[in-house]
Amino acid sequence: MTREIPERTPFATIDDMPPPMRAMIFAALDRMAADPQMRRVRAVAQRALDPRPGQRVLDAGCGLGEVARDLAAAVAPGGEAVGVDASAVAIATATERAGDVPVTYAVGDLLSLDFQDQTFDGVRAERVLQHIGEPDAAVAELVRVTRSGGRVCLVDTDWLSLASDGLPEDLVSRMWREATGARQHNPTMGRTLRRRLVRAGLVDVVCEPVPLWFTDPDEASTVIPLFNRSIPREAGFVPDELWDPWWAAVDQATAAGELLAFVTIWVAAGVRP
Numbered sequence: 001m002t003r004e005i006p007e008r009t010p011f012a013t014i015d016d017m018p019p020p021m022r023a024m025i026f027a028a029l030d031r032m033a034a035d036p037q038m039r040r041v042r043a044v045a046q047r048a049l050d051p052r053p054g055q056r057v058l059d060a061g062c063g064l065g066e067v068a069r070d071l072a073a074a075v076a077p078g079g080e081a082v083g084v085d086a087s088a089v090a091i092a093t094a095t096e097r098a099g100d101v102p103v104t105y106a107v108g109d110l111l112s113l114d115f116q117d118q119t120f121d122g123v124r125a126e127r128v129l130q131h132i133g134e135p136d137a138a139v140a141e142l143v144r145v146t147r148s149g150g151r152v153c154l155v156d157t158d159w160l161s162l163a164s165d166g167l168p169e170d171l172v173s174r175m176w177r178e179a180t181g182a183r184q185h186n187p188t189m190g191r192t193l194r195r196r197l198v199r200a201g202l203v204d205v206v207c208e209p210v211p212l213w214f215t216d217p218d219e220a221s222t223v224i225p226l227f228n229r230s231i232p233r234e235a236g237f238v239p240d241e242l243w244d245p246w247w248a249a250v251d252q253a254t255a256a257g258e259l260l261a262f263v264t265i266w267v268a269a270g271v272r273p
């Protein structure tokens with residue numbers, strides 16, 4: 001499969017986007033945070049990270065910051081939750097939303113975190129590594145800022161696990177081939193998380209695939225952009241020549257009650273020795 005990976009993927013360049021596009025991305029992150037299936041993913045990740053009162057924890061690539069706020073509650077009293085993201089606009093939004101929640105947000109790069117070695121008891125990164133060109137360097141940086149005995153938890157999508165039923169096979173295989181992967185540096189990131197933690201020297205590494213499935217295209221659109229009709233045609237998520245047949249097929253499968261779309265998100269965690 002040949003595909004062109006942009007030098008910097010859209011999620012690495014949120015601040016450079018036209019404001020309407022950025023608003024769309026933020027709305028998508030908010031919908032995702034509220035989605036029951038994503039909540040299952042985050043519950044698995046929370047158990048794997050296992051934050052305790054009094055601990056210092058980091059959500060790296062925190063987006064709009066809601067997980068860091070949950071972490072603040074989990075480490076209270078006496079703990080400290082920090083969220084870092086490359087997007088200054090996301091960090092400003094997270095800070096505004098925090099209100100009285102004792103959480104700190106800062107602009108920062110996963111590849112060069114502005115923290116001393118072994119600062120945190122727990123470090124997590126959710127759906128960030130797929131957008132980074134040097135994921136192992138990012139993992140090494142997450143490990144660097146985790147204390148000995150502390151936990152690193154990674155969450156990421158495996159876009160090549162994306163599959164469906166109820167849609168024409170030939171159309172689906174063209175869509176998947178042309179559309180999946182073109183928006184990430186690492187479309188199979190989810191399945192590689194365990195190996196990356198092992199190679200980074202972590203011990204007691206565990207992993208868990210969380211399957212997400214949808215029978216309604218609007219619900220699917222929360223996690224799978226190919227089902228998101230509000231993304232304009234010119235954004236290119238659905239290849240232009242497949243736009244009409246794709247939406248006709250989705251409508252037909254939905255009307256027949258036959259649509260099924262599924263994708264796997266992986267959670268992996270380990271302990272820094």
Ligand SMILES: C[S@@+](CC[C@H](N)C(=O)[O-])C[C@H]1O[C@@H](n2cnc3c(N)ncnc32)[C@H](O)[C@@H]1O
Nearest residue numbers: 011012061062063085086087109110126127128
């Ligand atoms: C798909 S969003 C996920 C946000 C959040 N973790 C969540 O699960 O809702 C990817 C986030 O990673 C951030 N990001 C991308 N590259 C980054 C980097 N090198 N350092 C820090 N954050 C980065 C983006 O700004 C964006 O907020």
